[in-house]
Amino acid sequence: MQIPEALPGNALAFTGSQQINVIDHSLVLHPGQASEIIVNLKNLTASPLNIELQIETNFPFQCHVGMEGNEIAPRKQMQAVLRFLIPEDFFENQQAIAANKQEKLEIDFHGCVNIQIDPETEREQIQKSDKFNLYIRPWSNYMELLPLxxxxxxxxxRFMKIFEETYQPVINNFSVMWANLDPLTAPQKLLPFLAYWVGWEVDRKWDLDKQRRLIRHALELYRWRGTRKGLRLYLHLYTGLPLDDDIENEGNKHISITEPFGNSFILNEAELNNAVLGGGQAYHFVVRLxxxxxxxxxxxxxxxxxxxxEKPAFCTYELYIEVES
Structure with a gap:
């Protein structure tokens, strides 16, 4: 069996009181957690024995019995496992609440194991094990903070469980506070407050996911505003196209920002035969998505x-959106 904790009267055993009888065969069950009792069976005879186990108990939930087999060889032993599982909402379901109003909710149970030896034969016998006790108790993490x-x-x-139910939600909120301060995970109603923190104007024309990404990268967009890097980052956050930082050739990127200057000698708008002097357009760039x-x-x-x-006010541009066929 597991070492029982929080059993009725257990602590008085430390005082040396002779009036308290602490039963060794006891198991504490916590809702939602599986617990087991190990039953050791040993054949003391010189012939093999066929056995079957049956549980005799007032426990209201099903008990699963697991065995290594039904036969024990002479002078050998085997183990059987009694597995108990309490519903996770044992103390919160409507049946438990109604019981608390009308009568005491039963949380202490007992039982024993009936061992059938050579069933349906002339040597059939039934042996009963010692009684065991089952105690259903709520699990409290706060108990780990107390001395044994x-x-x-x-x-x-039970007293510590009251404090846990009261204060633990507040503690849990503090442990996930970072999620409320991250625009990607914060509640939608908190986004305007986070946007105000970074001086970002929330625009309803952007969908919710884009708003979250823009608020999160607002400071970086401010830092690179008016540059090719800042424009590419903004377009990346809006379109979802990759930044392609590993591609050196600007013309091969998904978000391409180029300046249309050729190899000509540029000097105002003068022309000399086929050479262009001053050709091209100053402060002009081309964006291709x-x-x-x-x-x-x-x-x-x-x-x-x-x-x-995002562009400087004196710049002009062209925008092309291309889709590969």
Whole structure:
């Protein structure tokens, strides 16, 4: 059996009191947790024995009996396992609540093991084991903080459970507070507050997932505003296209931002034969968003709005959205 804790009267055994009889064959059951009793069977005779086990108990839930077999060889022994499982909502279900109002809820049970030897033969015998006790108690993590002497007092176990039910939700909230401060995991109603923290204006035209990503990267967007890196990051957060930092050639990236300057000699708008002097457009860049087949294409209007917001005011641009066929 497991070492019993929080058994009625157990703590008084430490005082040397002779009036308290602490029964050794006892097991504490916690709702939702499986518990086991190990039964050792030994054949003291010179012939093999066929056995069957039956549980005689007032325990209201099913007890599963597991055995290594039904035959014990002469002078050998085997083990059987009695497995008990209490429903997780034992103390919270409506039947338990109604019992508390009308009569005392039964949480202490007893039983014994009936051992049938050579059943349905002339040598059939029935042996009974010593009685064992089963105590259903709520599990309390707070009991682990107490000395062993107090852990074995049944009243203290129930008393500590009251404090755990009261304070543990507050402690759990503190342990996951980081999730409330991360825009990716925070409740939706908390997003405007987090956006205010970083000075980000929440725009309803972005869907919820994009708003979360933009708020989380707001400070980084501020830091790189007006640069190619900042524009690419913003478009990445909006479109979901990869940044392709490992691709050196700008023209091969999914979010390509290039300046259309060739190899010509540029000098204002003068022309010399076929050589272009001053050709090209100053402070002008081209943005290409390349989508793979079957990907959702973003709105060109919203992509243009992002570029207008992130580019320097004196710059001009062209936007192309390409989908591979």
């Amino acid at each position: 002497l107090y852990r074995e007092v049944d009243l203290i176990g 390349r989508y793979d087949k079957n990907e959702n294409v973003v709105s060109k209007e919203l992509a243009s709005l992002i570029i207008e917001q």
